[in-house]
Amino acid sequence: MTAAILLSGQVSSAWAxxxxxxxxxxxxxxxxxxxxxxSASQAVxxxxxxxxxxxxKTQRLQLPQxxxxxxxxxxxxxxxxxxxxxxxxNKEKNQWAIPNDMDIDTKVTLTDVLAPGxxxxxxxxxxxxxxxxxxxxxxKSGGSHGESCNCNAxxxxxxxxxxxxxxxxxxxxxxxxxxxxxxxxxxxxxIAGLNGLDWSHGxxxxxxxxxxxxxxxxxxxxxxxGEARNTPIAGKNIWRATLWExxxxxxxxxxxxxxxx
Numbered sequence: 001m002t003a004a005i006l007l008s009g010q011v012s013s014a015w016a017x018x019x020x021x022x023x024x025x026x027x028x029x030x031x032x033x034x035x036x037x038x039s040a041s042q043a044v045x046x047x048x049x050x051x052x053x054x055x056x057k058t059q060r061l062q063l064p065q066x067x068x069x070x071x072x073x074x075x076x077x078x079x080x081x082x083x084x085x086x087x088x089x090n091k092e093k094n095q096w097a098i099p100n101d102m103d104i105d106t107k108v109t110l111t112d113v114l115a116p117g118x119x120x121x122x123x124x125x126x127x128x129x130x131x132x133x134x135x136x137x138x139x140k141s142g143g144s145h146g147e148s149c150n151c152n153a154x155x156x157x158x159x160x161x162x163x164x165x166x167x168x169x170x171x172x173x174x175x176x177x178x179x180x181x182x183x184x185x186x187x188x189x190x191i192a193g194l195n196g197l198d199w200s201h202g203x204x205x206x207x208x209x210x211x212x213x214x215x216x217x218x219x220x221x222x223x224x225x226g227e228a229r230n231t232p233i234a235g236k237n238i239w240r241a242t243l244w245e246x247x248x249x250x251x252x253x254x255x256x257x258x259x260x261x
Contacts, residue, residue, distance in 0.1 A: 060098055060100070060215075060250070060251050061098050061188070061191050061192060061194075061197075061250065061251065062098075062194075062195060063096075063098060063191055063194070064194070069096055069187050069190060070094075070096075072158075072186055072190070073153075073157070073158055073186070074151070075150060075151035075158065077090065077091045077094045077095070078090050078091055078094075079147075079148045079149040079150060079151050080148045080151045080152055081148050081149075082148075086148060089149075089222070089223070090148060090149040092125060092217075092219055092247075093149045093185060093219060093247050093248065094185060094187060094248075095126075095217065095248070096185075096191065096248070098191075098250050098251075099128035099215060099216075099217070099250060103128040104128050104129065104130050105127050105128060105129055106130060108123065108127065108129040108131065108218075109132075110131045110132060110133045110165065110180065111167065113131070113180055113241075113242060113244055114167060114178065114179075114180055114241050114242065116229065116230060117230060118230060119230045119231065119242055119243075119244065120220070120231060120243075122244070123218050123244060124218070125217075125218060125219060125220050126217050126219075127217065127218045128215065128216070128217055128218075128250075129215065129216065129217075129218055129246060130213060130214070130215045130251075131165075131213070131214060131246065132211065132212070132213045132214075132255060132259075132260060133167060133211065133212070133260070134166045134168055134169050134173070134174070134209075134210075134211050134257070134260070134261075135163055135164070135165060135207050135208055135210055135211070135212055136164045136166045136169070136174040136208065136209075137163070137164040137208060138161060138162070138163050138201070138204050138205045138207065138208050139161070139162055139201070139205070140156065140160075140161065140162070140201045141159055141160040141161065141162035141183065142154060142159045142160065146159065147159070149185075150185075150186060153186075156200065156201055156202075157189075158186050159201075160183045160184060160185050160186070160247075161183060161184040161200075161201050162181065162183055163181070163183065163184070163204070163249075164179045164180075164181060165179060165180045165181070165182050165214075166178065166179045166180075167260075167261070168260065168261035169209070169261070170261075176238065176239040176240060177229040177238050177239070177240070177241055178241050179240060179241055180240070180242060180244065180246075181221070181240055181245045181247075182216070182245055182247065182249055183245060183246070183247045183248060183249065184199050184204065184248065184249050184252075185247070185248040185249075187248070188248045188249060188250060199252070207254070210254055210257070211254070211255050211256065211257040211260050212252055212253060212254055212255060213251075213252075213253045213254075213255050214246055214249050214252050214253075215246075215249070215250050215251035216246040216247065216248055216249040216250045216251070217246065217247065217248065217250070218244055218245070218246060219244070219245045219246070219247040220243050220244060220245075221243050221244075221247070222243060224240070224243060225243070227240060228240050228241060228242050228243045229241045229242070230243075231243060
């Protein structure tokens with residue numbers, strides 16, 4: 001049986017203190033760049049993080065066949081979930097398979113995802129997509145108590161990177177109620193590191209204000225039920241367009257904003 005991969009950074013042992021509702025993801029948390037084979041500064045200077053998207057085929061992460069990261073830094077796929085439903089949701093977030101061209105549903109666009117109206121049944125969880133948009137904000141997810149999917153870790157290695165993605169950089173499109181949430185997970189950040197890429201919070205922060213093409217799996221984040229424009233509940237604060245996310249992100253490439261807007 002393949003051994004689980006362990007990295008630097010500590011996972012919180014205080015799982016019993018975790019609340020089943022994930023912590024507020026709206027507030028950025030200051031994060032320092034994670035150390036990987038290529039530093040954040042080198043990645044930005046050499047643009048090694050995001051290959052040019054003008055190539056015909058998307059450059060994807062490659063994963064050695066002799067490792068398993070189902071359990072990552074002592075955190076299982078279900079994280080520290082306390083209910084079966086939460087455990088299943090966390091497993092969906094923590095999957096780490098890399099989709100190929102045959103897996104991608106090319107009919108799904110960011111415009112489709114952000115379209116108004118009740119969207120609970122608009123897509124299927126786990127559908128691999130490729131979408132293009134504007135990274136309006138990037139920050140470390142989980143707040144001071146972490147998230148159950150990551151066993152309530154709060155260090156840079158074991159937390160998600162939260163990205164707000166909009167259709168364009170217009171004041172209207174970057175409003176909270178008009179954006180989609182997409183996330184890099186610790187497992188995919190690790191795989192990127194094996195490929196010589198730095199997907200740390202600090203490095204990805206450099207791409208705020210850029211246009212990017214991402215791939216990954218669609219995920220319905222019902223931990224924020226009622227907080228999306230498309231499925232509101234009276235009295236809830238609306239801070240996103242939809243509960244649909246790309247989570248996890250499995251590919252990132254920079255594109256020319258002039259091609260989008």
